[in-house]
Amino acid sequence: MDGLDCVVIGYNEGDFDDYRAMCERAGPGTPEYQIMRSEHLVVDGRAMPWLDAFSSLRNRENGGNGRYHVGEVFNLAALYLTSHLRRQGLRAEPVSLFSGERDRLADLLAERPAVVAVTTTFYVNILPVAPIVEFVRERSPSSHIVVGGPLVDNLCLSGLNGTVQDLFHAMGADSYIQESQGRRASPSCATPCARVPARPASTT
Structure with missing residues (x-):
């Protein structure tokens, strides 16, 4: 073969924290910052990507430790x-x-x-x-x-x-x-x- x-x-x-820090350094008026603002939620005072936020809220309700992630598709x-x-x-x-x-x-x-x-x-x-x-x-x-x-x-x-x-x-x-x-x-x-x-x- x-x-x-x-x-x-x-x-x-x-790494979302690295991504967030880079976008914040770019400044509120930049496209990077605006995109970042739409790509996360704040749960218990911590900013995290949407799927991590969904996972955190779901695990809180059912006591599990599962995680939604983009690799599921x-x-x-x-x-x-x-x-x-x-x-x-x-x-x-x-x-x-x-x-x-x-x-x-x-x-x-x-x-x-x-x-x-x-x-x-x-x-x-x-x-x-x-x-x-x-x-x-x-x-x-x-x-x-x-x-x-x-x-x-x-x-x-x-x-x-x-x-x-x-x-x-x-x-x-x-x-x-x-x-x-x-x-x-x-x-x-x-x-x-x-x-x-x-x-x-x-x-x-």
């Missing part, structure tokens, strides 16, 4: 891109929730996939991306890491300026795709990247 061509990683919940971006890559003849595997599937992801990375694609469908900042890139680098240094989707598309709306390049550097991937609908870019990216060694960060 041929080696693994691509692993497609879906969602990373990230498979990440559709990862599933869709994986299906598309397979139709192109590539061997691809999806990982829906980074924080909940680290062991499975580690097993896939042990196969040294040529490309690891990181989707950014729900992200408004880079905080969830960097831990994924670091995890992949540690376990499969030869894999070419590609970040694409709405986050990259939004960052590049004003052009590839110095601030955007700094953000790309902070994320630490090898390539960035400016295309909100990753399916159209995935064949042209995944196929050549699967055949060449990692190169300095670039955007297409």
Whole structure:
């Protein structure tokens, strides 16, 4: 069997407290702050994401310790891109929730996939991306890491300026795709990247 061509990683919940602190530093008039205000509830004096708040209130009522999380529904971006890559003849595997599937992801990375694609469908900042890139680098240094989707598309709306390049550097991937609908870019990216060694960060 041929080696693994691509692993497609879906969602990373990230750390809400870090996200909140970053948005508060940006200031009340910024889009980041306004989005953050709509993404959480305050329960018992503590700000938390909606699903964590629902979990806390439910557990209070029934005495349980369950937790609602986004991984209960498979990440559709990862599933869709994986299906598309397979139709192109590539061997691809999806990982829906980074924080909940680290062991499975580690097993896939042990196969040294040529490309690891990181989707950014729900992200408004880079905080969830960097831990994924670091995890992949540690376990499969030869894999070419590609970040694409709405986050990259939004960052590049004003052009590839110095601030955007700094953000790309902070994320630490090898390539960035400016295309909100990753399916159209995935064949042209995944196929050549699967055949060449990692190169300095670039955007297409």
